[in-house]
Amino acid sequence: MSGHMTPDEFRRYGRQVVDWIADYQERIESYPVLSRARPGEVLEALPEHPPERGEGFEAVLADLDRVIMPGITHWQHPGFYAYFPANASGPAILGDLLSAGLGVQGMLWATSPACTELETRVTDWLAELLGLPAAFRAAGAGGGVIQDSASSAALVAILAALHRADGGAAGRDGIARRHTLYVSSQTHSSLEKAARIAGIGAANVRIVDVDPATLAMDPARLDAMIAEDAAAGALPVLVCATVGTTSTTAVDPVAAIGEVCGRHGVWLHVDAAYAGVAAVCPELRWINDGLDGHADSYATNPHKWLLTNFDCNVLWVADRAPLVGALSILPEYLRNRASESGEVVDYRDWQISLGRRFRALKLWSVIRWYGAEGLREHVRTGVRLADELASWVRGDEAFELLEHHPFGLVCFRPRWDGLPDGEADAATLRLMDRLNASGDLYLSHTKVNGRVLLRVAIGAPATTAEHVRKTWQRIREEAAALA
Ligand SMILES: *Cc1c(COP(=O)(O)O)cnc(C)c1O
Numbered sequence: 288m289s290g291h292m293t294p295d296e297f298r299r300y301g302r303q304v305v306d307w308i309a310d311y312q313e314r315i316e317s318y319p320v321l322s323r324a325r326p327g328e329v330l331e332a333l334p335e336h337p338p339e340r341g342e343g344f345e346a347v348l349a350d351l352d353r354v355i356m357p358g359i360t361h362w363q364h365p366g367f368y369a370y371f372p373a374n375a376s377g378p379a380i381l382g383d384l385l386s387a388g389l390g391v392q393g394m395l396w397a398t399s400p401a402c403t404e405l406e407t408r409v410t411d412w413l414a415e416l417l418g419l420p421a422a423f424r425a426a427g428a429g430g431g432v433i434q435d436s437a438s439s440a441a442l443v444a445i446l447a448a449l450h451r452a453d454g455g456a457a458g459r460d461g462i463a464r465r466h467t468l469y470v471s472s473q474t475h476s477s478l479e480k481a482a483r484i485a486g487i488g489a490a491n492v493r494i495v496d497v498d499p500a501t502l503a504m505d506p507a508r509l510d511a512m513i514a515e516d517a518a519a520g521a522l523p524v525l526v527c528a529t530v531g532t533t534s535t536t537a538v539d540p541v542a543a544i545g546e547v548c549g550r551h552g553v554w555l556h557v558d559a560a561y562a563g564v565a566a567v568c569p570e571l572r573w574i575n576d577g578l579d580g581h582a583d584s585y586a587t588n589p590h591k592w593l594l595t596n597f598d599c600n601v602l603w604v605a606d607r608a609p610l611v612g613a614l615s616i617l618p619e620y621l622r623n624r625a626s627e628s629g630e631v632v633d634y635r636d637w638q639i640s641l642g643r644r645f646r647a648l649k650l651w652s653v654i655r656w657y658g659a660e661g662l663r664e665h666v667r668t669g670v671r672l673a674d675e676l677a678s679w680v681r682g683d684e685a686f687e688l689l690e691h692h693p694f695g696l697v698c699f700r701p702r703w704d705g706l707p708d709g710e711a712d713a714a715t716l717r718l719m720d721r722l723n724a725s726g727d728l729y730l731s732h733t734k735v736n737g738r739v740l741l742r743v744a745i746g747a748p749a750t751t752a753e754h755v756r757k758t759w760q761r762i763r764e765e766a767a768a769l770a
Contacts, residue, residue, distance in 0.1 A: 360729070411424050441586070444583070470492055585602070596649060715739045718741070
């Protein structure tokens with residue numbers, strides 16, 4: 288077999304692949320949620336050398352079942368609670384397939400006008416669905432753009448903030464003096480990584496204290512640190528506030544932080560990678576408090592809890608000028624009349640790489656399939672199941688609960704009565720390992736004020752009340768057996 292796959296062959300294998308995916312969706316509970324592959328097992332099962340002659344697609348499908356599936360951890364499994372969900376959905380998978388089918392690379396408006404204009408429309412739609420400030424809409428000075436991840440969104444925000452802070456000097460001449468960023472101990476690690484990449488340096492990422500009870504950033508400490516650093520000759524560039532931290536879904540006081548930023552002229556980036564999409568529900572829209580008039584950039588991941596297959600982050604800016612100022616670059620071969628007319632957007636100037644996938648198709652498919660109503664229902668189900676689990680944990684004397692759980696994440700641990708702290712932590716980790724080895728569920732852990740807690744992140748479309756009930760029963764039984 289060699290030569291290109293004909294449209295007829297594509298039809299035949301394409302049907303097989305779609306059937307394979309539908310079968311997978313039906314059978315997902317029959318797999319152990321956490322892969323049992325040992326390190327190197329998949330690698331060893333794969334031939335060391337590529338084929339000289341084409342092998343045909345049946346062989347690929349056969350190896351998918353034989354070699355790849357045992358090495359898969361099933362993120363769509365109803366018992367997958369370890370990390371924030373990476374929801375897949377039918378409409379998103381099909382939207383992604385259409386994107387692959389078109390094979391468009393949307394670096395410029397001119398390289399596929401629909402790729403750009405659909406993205407402008409769906410990022411506006413999402414801003415409306417989430418009730419985000421009007422400044423983030425494309426009709427004003429700002430706008431939204433799809434990035435591959437919240438990590439890239441943070442890096443892009445930092446580069447835009449740098450550009451605004453020093454008028455483009457760092458981009459042109461390199462960073463000449465000390466620049467500082469402000470995060471909390473709960474901020475996602477991607478901010479430190481972005482600081483390293485941007486040349487600001489990890490040592491200049493200043494860690495603002497959190498309130499030990501809420502784990503939210505202390506705006507008064509932030510204010511003092513910015514003032515100290517500026518007085519010492521540093522250039523404060525950006526503050527990252529988080530709505531829904533990765534460890535415990537803590538929520539920073541965005542309005543108070545925003546006022547501090549406004550006073551000092553520092554860029555406010557809000558990282559709502561996981562929780563931001565919850566604002567599709569009016570009862571959760573309080574998470575947007577303080578964005579309006581304060582946030583220079585805001586990022587959330589439809590690829591976590593909003594049914595849109597990885598990867599799909601949306602970054603909005605209130606003013607696109609510093610973003611485009613930081614990232615626009617124009618070699619001769621990209622010059623074109625549409626760009627020069629100023630009438631079009633070229634999203635390559637809003638991201639790190641030049642090339643870009645047509646990701647708007649899958650987000651468009653998801654929003655149209657579910658409608659605002661369906662999206663709300665999905666988020667509400669996750670919140671309701673988390674509430675239920677939390678109420679069972681609260682009602683059980685053998686367990687202690689972290690009371691803050693506004694979204695789908697619940698953190699708790701057995702009390703391990705009588706055990707000193709260190710041994711209690713070891714017991715909690717032993718419990719987690721036993722549960723994860725069972726094949727029915729997959730949890731993770733975090734550390735809050737020095738104590739290990741289990742994290743149960745609910746939000747897969749397949750997870751029902753019955754699954755959560757069985758999960759809780761399982762946790763109680765295993766904990767009792769270990770106590
Ligand atoms: C998941 C998460 C990130 C990282 O998201 P990526 O899209 O994987 O880069 C950043 N911040 C928070 C708060 C997160 O929960």
